Amino acid sequence: QSALTQPASVSGSPGQSITISCTGTSSDVGGYNHVSWYQQHPGKAPKLMIYDVNKRPSGVSNRFSGSKSGNTASLTISGLQAEDEADYYCSSYTSSSTVLFGGGTKLTVL
Amino acid sequence: QVQLVESGGDVVQPGRSLRLSCAASGFTFSSYAIHWVRQAPGKGLEWVAVISYDGSNKYYADSVKGRFTISRDNSKNTLYLQMNSLRVEDTAVYYCARDPARPYMVRGVIIDPTHHYFDYWGQGTLVTVSS
Numbered sequence: 001q002s003a004l005t006q007p008a009s010v011s012g013s014p015g016q017s018i019t020i021s022c023t024g025t026s027s028d029v030g031g032y033n034h035v036s037w038y039q040q041h042p043g044k045a046p047k048l049m050i051y052d053v054n055k056r057p058s059g060v061s062n063r064f065s066g067s068k069s070g071n072t073a074s075l076t077i078s079g080l081q082a083e084d085e086a087d088y089y090c091s092s093y094t095s096s097s098t099v100l101f102g103g104g105t106k107l108t109v110l
Numbered sequence: 111q112v113q114l115v116e117s118g119g120d121v122v123q124p125g126r127s128l129r130l131s132c133a134a135s136g137f138t139f140s141s142y143a144i145h146w147v148r149q150a151p152g153k154g155l156e157w158v159a160v161i162s163y164d165g166s167n168k169y170y171a172d173s174v175k176g177r178f179t180i181s182r183d184n185s186k187n188t189l190y191l192q193m194n195s196l197r198v199e200d201t202a203v204y205y206c207a208r209d210p211a212r213p214y215m216v217r218g219v220i221i222d223p224t225h226h227y228f229d230y231w232g233q234g235t236l237v238t239v240s241s
Contacts, residue, residue, distance in 0.1 A: 089154060
């Protein structure tokens with residue numbers, strides 16, 4: 001299976017909002033409400049930011065939100081802060097009972 | 111506190127085998143499915159495999175199917191990944207990660223939910239496959 005499609009990079013200024021897209025197929029993103037998002041800083045393990053499309057784990061800022069339309073999921077970060085600069089990955093459950101990741105998006109805070 | 115500690119990473123030649131371990135603490139290990147996820151140097155995350163809470167169900171990525179075997183010993187709170195026929199492209203940091211969805215009972219039947227996300231990760235162990 002091919003990885004989910006994410007933009008390679010996005011950028012924004014402090015205080016702005018950015019959105020990262022994650023496109024799959026009806027066999028993964030479009031078929032289940034099981035999309036998750038992870039933040040990874042250099043040299044660190046990933047951190048869960050959003051699960052089941054739009055649910056936030058306790059402790060994650062409400063500046064992070066998720067949504068889905070058809071085969072495309074999105075992560076929105078509002079009120080951008082310097083500490084948000086990181087790599088972001090989406091993942092989805094698939095019809096084969098496996099998990100598929102996106103290629104990752106590098107977020108730069110200008 | 112939940113802790114996952116991977117070990118066993120090494121430098122190995124193509125075609126050889128290696129076994130990774132993931133020691134868990136701070137939670138009831140036998141109640142949770144656990145995944146292996148890997149990340150090649152400078153690349154993105156790649157899901158490798160998952161094993162259910164009791165070891166009865168296992169799923170693998172196509173890239174490792176037939177070569178890798180995930181297993182667990184709930185008496186030792188430890189997860190394993192047996193990697194055979196290693197290839198250069200298996201070079202990566204390997205993470206174990208807990209899936210927060212626990213089994214539940216409905217009318218006396220245990221239901222194991224779908225496993226598709228990760229709430230706690232280990233620090234990773236590096237596997238390098240090179241001649």
